Amino acid sequence: xxxxxxxxxxxxxxxxxxxxxxxxxxxxxxxxxxxxxxxxxxxxxxxxxxxxxxxxxxxxxxxxxxxxxxxxxxxxxxxxxxxxxxxxxxxxxxxxxxxxxxxxxxxxxxxxxxxxxxxxxxxxxxxxxxxxxxxxxxxxxxxxxxxxxxxxxxxxxxxxxxxxxxxxxxxxxxxxxxxxxxxxxxxxxxxxxxxxxxxxxxxxxxxxxxxxxxxxxxxxxx
Amino acid sequence: xxxxxxxxxxxxxxxxxxxxxxxxxxxxxxxxxxxxxxxxxxxxxxxxxxxxxxxxxxxxxxxxxxxxxxxxxxxxxxxxxxxxxxxxxxxxxxxxxxxxxxxxxxxxxxxxxxxxxxxxxxxxxxxxxxxxxxxxxxxxxxxxxxxxxxxxxxxxxxxxxxxxxxxxxxxxxxxxxxxxxxxxxxxxxxxxxxxxxxxxxxxxxxxxxxxxxxxxxxxxxxxxxxxxxxxxxxxxxxxxxxxxxxxxxxxxxxxxxxxxxxxxxxxxxxxxxxxxxxxxxxxxxxxxxxxxxxxxxxxxxxxxxxxxxxxxxxxxxxxxxxxxxxxxxxxxxxxxxxxxxxxxxxxxxxxxxxxxxxxxxxxxxxxxxxxxxxxxxxxxxxxxxxxxxxxxxxxxxxxxxxxxxxxxxxxxxxxxxxxxxxxxxxxxxxxxxxxxxxxxxxxxxxxxxxxxxxxxxxxxxxxxxxxxxxxxxxxxxxxxxxxxxxxxxxxxxxxxxxxxxxxxxxxxxxxxxxxxxxxxxxxxxxxxxxxxxxxxxxxxxxxxxxxxxxxxxxxxxxxxxxxxxxxxxxxxxxxxxxxxxxxxxxxxxx
Numbered sequence: 001x002x003x004x005x006x007x008x009x010x011x012x013x014x015x016x017x018x019x020x021x022x023x024x025x026x027x028x029x030x031x032x033x034x035x036x037x038x039x040x041x042x043x044x045x046x047x048x049x050x051x052x053x054x055x056x057x058x059x060x061x062x063x064x065x066x067x068x069x070x071x072x073x074x075x076x077x078x079x080x081x082x083x084x085x086x087x088x089x090x091x092x093x094x095x096x097x098x099x100x101x102x103x104x105x106x107x108x109x110x111x112x113x114x115x116x117x118x119x120x121x122x123x124x125x126x127x128x129x130x131x132x133x134x135x136x137x138x139x140x141x142x143x144x145x146x147x148x149x150x151x152x153x154x155x156x157x158x159x160x161x162x163x164x165x166x167x168x169x170x171x172x173x174x175x176x177x178x179x180x181x182x183x184x185x186x187x188x189x190x191x192x193x194x195x196x197x198x199x200x201x202x203x204x205x206x207x208x209x210x211x212x213x214x215x216x217x218x219x220x221x222x
Numbered sequence: 223x224x225x226x227x228x229x230x231x232x233x234x235x236x237x238x239x240x241x242x243x244x245x246x247x248x249x250x251x252x253x254x255x256x257x258x259x260x261x262x263x264x265x266x267x268x269x270x271x272x273x274x275x276x277x278x279x280x281x282x283x284x285x286x287x288x289x290x291x292x293x294x295x296x297x298x299x300x301x302x303x304x305x306x307x308x309x310x311x312x313x314x315x316x317x318x319x320x321x322x323x324x325x326x327x328x329x330x331x332x333x334x335x336x337x338x339x340x341x342x343x344x345x346x347x348x349x350x351x352x353x354x355x356x357x358x359x360x361x362x363x364x365x366x367x368x369x370x371x372x373x374x375x376x377x378x379x380x381x382x383x384x385x386x387x388x389x390x391x392x393x394x395x396x397x398x399x400x401x402x403x404x405x406x407x408x409x410x411x412x413x414x415x416x417x418x419x420x421x422x423x424x425x426x427x428x429x430x431x432x433x434x435x436x437x438x439x440x441x442x443x444x445x446x447x448x449x450x451x452x453x454x455x456x457x458x459x460x461x462x463x464x465x466x467x468x469x470x471x472x473x474x475x476x477x478x479x480x481x482x483x484x485x486x487x488x489x490x491x492x493x494x495x496x497x498x499x500x501x502x503x504x505x506x507x508x509x510x511x512x513x514x515x516x517x518x519x520x521x522x523x524x525x526x527x528x529x530x531x532x533x534x535x536x537x538x539x540x541x542x543x544x545x546x547x548x549x550x551x552x553x554x555x556x557x558x559x560x561x562x563x564x565x566x567x568x569x570x571x572x573x574x575x576x577x578x579x580x581x582x583x584x585x586x587x588x589x590x591x592x593x594x595x596x597x598x599x600x601x602x603x604x605x606x607x608x609x610x611x612x613x614x615x616x617x618x619x620x621x622x623x624x625x626x627x628x629x630x631x632x633x634x635x636x637x638x639x640x641x642x643x644x645x646x647x648x649x650x651x652x653x654x655x656x657x658x659x660x661x662x663x664x665x666x667x668x669x670x671x672x673x674x675x676x677x678x679x680x681x682x683x684x685x686x687x688x689x690x691x692x693x694x695x696x697x698x699x700x701x702x703x704x705x706x707x708x709x710x711x712x713x714x715x716x717x718x719x720x721x722x723x724x725x726x727x728x729x730x731x732x733x734x735x736x737x738x739x740x741x742x743x744x745x746x747x748x749x750x751x752x753x754x755x756x757x758x759x760x761x762x763x764x765x766x767x768x769x770x771x772x773x774x775x776x777x778x779x780x781x782x783x784x785x786x787x788x789x790x791x792x793x794x795x796x797x798x799x800x801x802x803x804x805x806x807x808x809x810x811x812x
C-alpha cells in the first residue's frame with residue numbers, strides 16, 4: 001500500500017511540476033501494473049491538479065503553470081483513455097459541458113483555460129471556440145446531451161450576448177435542461193444573477209468547482 | 223545669354239530665363255518664399271528687395287501692397303516680377319516661409335508653413351452699370367487657375383461683407399484648400415486667422431491655439447476628459463454608447479463641453495475671437511473620433527470591430543459643434559484600422575513615418591497598447607488588449623499620473639526604495655512607470671520570481687508608507703506587459719523581422735516621458751535594443767494634429783497612410799495564446 005501511495009504521490013508530483021513525460025510514463029505504468037484506474041486518477045493525477053489549484057489560490061502559480069499542468073493531465077488521460085473505455089468504467093465523467101466565447105468576441109484565452117482545467121478535472125468538454133452564435137451553443141448542448149453550458153466574454157459589449165443565450169434557451173423551451181455558467185473579465189456574480197445564469201466562476205478553478213456543484217445539483221432528483 | 227540672379231544674403235548666382243517669374247527662379251535656388259495667395263499678387267507676403275539691375279515699373283495694386291507694409295519702391299513682389307536682365311535681390315527673412323518644428327522632443331523635423339486656411343484681402347470696387355459683374359465672379363476672377371466654389375452660406379457672407387466693405391472697397395475672403403470660399407469679412411482682416419489642434423485622449427483632452435498666419439503656437443490647455451464618469455477605458459465608453467443613441471449623444475455632449483471650456487480659456491487668455499478660428503484638426507482614437515462626430519460606435523463593440531470611416535473630407539465646423547467660426551472646417555485624423563485610430567495616424571504623421579528610412583516599431587502605451595511596425599515599405603498595425611493596468615486602474619494602489627503618483631522608484635540604502643512623485647507631493651499611489659520600476663527592482667533584489675511570484679513572506683512589495691503592491695497587482699502587471707510583448711513579437715513575426723533589424727523603436731504617449739528604458743526592457747515590455755535606437759516622442763498625436771493644421775502636405779501624407787497600413791489581428795488563433803502565456807514571464811528578450 002505504501003508503494004501504491006508513493007506511486008500516487010509521484011503522479012500528483014508530475015502534474016504539479018508540469019512534467020508531461022513523467023505523467024505519461026506513470027499512466028503507462030498504471031496500465032502495465034493493472035492498477036485500479038479510477039483510484040489512480042482520483043488519488044494520483046486529480047490530487048495533483050488539486051494541489052495546482054491550491055498553489056494558484058495562494059498566488060504561487062499563475063497561468064503558465066496552470067496551463068502546463070493541465071496539459072500534463074491531458075497526456076496522462078490520453079494514455080489511460082482506451083483502457084477506460086474498454087472497461088466501460090461508468091460514472092468516471094464528472095459531467096459534460098459545452099463551452100465557447102460569445103458571438104462578437106474573439107478573445108478565447110480565458111475560455112481555453114477553463115476548458116482545459118475542466119478536462120483536467122475529468123469533465124467531458126465540447127469547445128465551440130470563439131465568436132459563437134447563441135443557437136450554436138444550444139444546438140451543440142442538445143446534440144452532446146450536455147449537463148452544462150459555459151459562456152465566456154472578454155468585453156463589456158459582448159457579455160450582453162450571454163443574456164441572449166439564456167433568452168434563446170427559454171424561447172426554445174430548453175432552459176431547464178441545461179445549467180448555464182458564465183465567466184470572463186467584465187462578468188460578475190451580479191451579472192450572472194441579473195441574466196438568470198446558474199452560476200459565475202471568477203477564474204478557471206472557480207469554474208471547475210462551480211461546474212461540479214451544478215452537475216451535482218442537476219443530477220439530484222428534484 | 224540668359225540673365226543671372228544674385229541671391230543675397232547668401233550670394234548664390236542662379237541662371238534665369240527672360241520673362242520667367244522671379245519667384246520661380248528663387249524656388250529653383252532653394253529659396254522657399256511665402257506664396258500665401260498662391261502667387262496671385264494679392265497677399266503681399268513675397269516682397270524681395272531689388273539691390274541691383276533693371277526691373278519694370280510696379281503696377282498700382284503692387285505699390286499699394288508695398289506701402290501698406292511700409293516698404294519702399296525697391297521692394298517688389300517676387301510672384302509678379304518678370305526677369306528681364308541680370309538682378310541682385312535680397313530676400314528679407316519675413317518673406318521666407320517659416321519652417322515649423324514638429325515635435326518638441328525626439329525628432330528633429332520641420333515642415334513648411336502651408337495651412338489649408340488662407341485669408342486674402344481683396345479690393346472689390348462696385349461694378350459698373352455697363353458691366354454688372356456678379357460679386358462672386360469678380361472674386362473668382364482674382365484666382366484664375368482655381369475653380370473656386372462656395373456654398374450658399376459662403377455666398378451670403380460674401381454679399382454681406384461687400385455691403386459692409388471698408389474704405390478702399392476692402393473685403394477679406396477666407397479660402398479653404400485654395401478651392402472653397404468659406405466666408406468673407408468686411409475690411410482687411412487678413413492678419414487674423416487661427417486654428418486649433420485637438421488631442422482627444424480617453425483620459426485627457428489637450429487643445430492648442432495656433433496662429434495660422436505665422437504658424438506660431440500661441441497657447442495650449444489640457445483637462446480631464448469628463449467621459450471618465452462613463453468608465454476609465456475606451457471599451458467602457460463604447461459599452462456606454464452601444465445601442466443607446468441617447469447615451470451616445472450624452473457622451474458627445476460631455477466631450478464637446480470639455481473642449482468648449484478649453485477653447486474658451488485659450489481664447490480668453492489670448493484675446494482671440496471665436497469667429498477668427500477657421501479650422502480645427504482633431505486626433506483621437508477610433509472610439510473618440512466616432513463619439514466626437516456623433517457616429518454610432520456599435521460596429522466597434524463586437525467582432526469584427528470595424529470603424530465607421532477611415533479618412534473623411536473636412537466636415538463643417540457648425541455641424542461639429544466646436545465653438546469656432548461656424549463657416550470653418552474640422553478635420554479628423556484618419557482611423558487606420560479597427561482600434562488603431564486617428565491618434566496613431568497623427569502620431570505617425572508627426573514622425574514622418576512614410577519617409578522614414580528603414581524599419582521601426584512605433585509604440586503608444588495607453589489603455590490600449592497600439593503598435594505599428596514599419597518593415598521596408600510595409601506598415602502593419604495592431605492593438606493589444608493591455609487593459610488599464612498601466613493607467614493604474616486594476617492595481618490596488620494604482621492611479622493616473624497625477625500629483626502624488628509615484629512615477630519613479632529606485633534602490634536606496636539596504637532594502638529601502640527611493641520614490642519620486644509627480645509634483646513632489648506625498649505618495650498617494652503608483653502610476654504606470656512607477657509600477658515598472660518597482661517590479662524591475664523587486665526582480666533584481668530577488669523578492670519576486672520571474673514567474674511573478676512574490677517570494678517575501680509578507681507577500682507584498684512595499685512602495686512607501688501605507689503603499690504596497692500585492693500578488694494580485696503583480697498578476698495584473700504581468701497580463702498587461704505580456705499583451706504588449708506578444709503584440710510586438712507577433713508583428714515582428716508576421717513581417718519576418720527580428721529585433722536586430724529594427725532601426726528604431728519610437729515610444730509615443732505621455733507614458734514614455736517617465737519610462738525607465740532599462741527597467742522596461744528588463745521586464746520584457748520592450749525588446750532589448752541599444753539605447754540609442756529608442757526615441758521618446760511625447761504627445762505625437764497632438765504634434766501630428768498641429769502639423770496637419772499647418773501644412774496641407776503633412777495632412778495629405780497622413781491621409782494617404784490609412785490606405786497603406788495593414789492590420790494584424792492578435793486575439794485570434796492558438797499562436798497568440800501560446801505566445802501570450804510564454805510572455806507572462808518577466809524576462810528580457812531580443
